[in-house]
Amino acid sequence: MAGSAGNASSGGRSNVRVVVAGDSGTGKSSLIVTAAAEAFPSNVPPVLPPTRLPADFYPDRVPLTIIDTSSRFDSRNTLAEELKHADAVVLTYACDQPETLDRLSTFWLPELRRLEVKVPLIVVGCKLDLRDDNQQVSLEQVMSPIMQQFREIETCIECSAVNQIQVPEVFYYAQKAVLHPTAPLFDQETETLKPRCVRALKRIFILCDHDRDGALSDAELNDFQVKCFNAPLQPSEIMGVKRVVQEKLPEGVNSRGLTLTGFLFLHALFIEKGRLETTWTVLRKFGYDNDIKLRDDLLPVPQKRAPDQDGALRPVELDDLFSTAPESPWNEAPYKDAAGKTALDGLSFDGFLSQWALMTLLDPARTLSNLIYIGYVGDPASALRITRRRRLDRKKLQSERNVYQCFVFGPKNAGKSALLNSFLGRPFSENYSPTTSERFAVNIVDQPGGVKKTLVLREIPEDEVKGLLSKKESLAACDIALFVHDSSDEASWRRATELLVDVASHGEDSGFEVPCLIVAAKDDLDPYPMAIQDSTRVSQDLGIEAPIPVSMKLGDFNSIFRRIISAAEHPHLSIPETEAGRNRKHYHQLVNRSLMFVSVGAAVAIVGLAAYRVYAARRNASN
Structure with a gap:
């Protein structure tokens, strides 16, 4: 690290765009021309066209485009547009005109904030040769109060275009501030x-x-x-x-x-x-971009550390594991509290694996980047296994996935959250707290034969179902849908069946049909009078399994999580069929029969044409 870094990587940039702004007469155009021509111009136009400094002008070997601007009132819209597209801004004042220095604080710097121009800012005092010799004040004394108020100022410099003093340095600092920014690395207040x-x-x-x-x-x-x-x-x-x-x-x-x-x-x-x-x-x-995150090209996401000896990772150990990542990825929603914890608030081995599975399901690029951050040195692409599309699983009549995502629907106070909590091994609570945003729970489920599958439960609040189903591909990532209702409440049952029909209809319309199960929660309470007749009728009408009774309060889960996995593994057995879907299927069957006759007719015509060509060829040969 003692060697020169003059040829440091530019972070992949092919050009840097610098906009020069400031009061009229402060020397903007002269500064630009002198930098480009390395000579002071005899005369310059009021506003220069874009000026380009070639790649070999500065050590980083990145071309620089300099944009001159007018400070006239009728040009303010053009100025605003140029500033919004700048990579860096050079803001000028004249050393011999104190009022232009004052204008930095009273107009220019507040204006940049108003326009939300959040790029490196270089303040330049031009016409250093014209400053009154009797007013020898250091640049630090002049600029320190302004820099205290406007922390976005990256560098301050004085120059003279006439005497060619520190002119190239102005744009060198501007380019350097873009290619090697201070803000992501260093807190200047705390140093x-x-x-x-x-x-x-x-x-x-x-x-x-x-x-x-x-x-x-x-x-x-x-x-x-x-x-x-x-x-x-x-x-x-x-x-x-x-x-x-x-x-x-x-x-x-x-x-x-x-x-x-x-x-x-x-x-x-x-x-x-x-x-x-x-x-x-x-x-x-080492692969970082300007936000100090791994570059996207290092994360080959397809279009599509072991725990310690006490069997759990405590929070401090998780923090240490991710201490080389930009932040711990599991400290915020949707990952926070999505996996089961041990009595000491540690993450079990199954919980650890489950969290990785959840992150991979929701954001595979984030999984790969965090694997690299914590020290994974193998080929990142080998860490992911691509599974076939769910639609193909349904055609093949089985799924061989290791991770299944289950959307949990149901009316308010039906028992959805209690179901998720029990899945994570949390105790039942009588206190009702409505879920206002999507929530995840992930755990490993032991299947018969010692097979382990990861199940992700995604609770959809009742108020968000309409918005979810407004998107065509909203069910594309869903392996199975669960519809929970309070078995003692007829209104809860009716609303759950409405949601079931809505989801089933959306699946039929979009082509993303999903298997569905109904859960009769709160089985410890007496069912409403017509519960058995209603559930039998709806199950038979839709062609799916009868509701599965469970009681989270009594700890009677009725193998619900295994049954969810089993239904997801054989999706064709539990896909509901609405009346509209049956009518549509019947219509398609009629259309397909018609198309079949047309196809056969076309095939006969093609065969006949081919036979005729053979006959014609033979006849011509015999002649």
């Missing part, structure tokens, strides 16, 4: 590395610590240097690096080499000294 940067660097440190002894030896440091900067470190340079760290931070170096603390300290030091390109080169070499 510390940001948490996501720390987590990324910790992962890199662990990957480079080949012998896993908690320190980078001289050989490991050299390997790291060659990987990131394509140049080895001399022994004297390695000694120099460790000496700098040890002087400032004794625990940064031990007998085995550079510790993680020392590694992080070095990067903070580089950033404080303005050498952000060094840290960015390291991050990009």
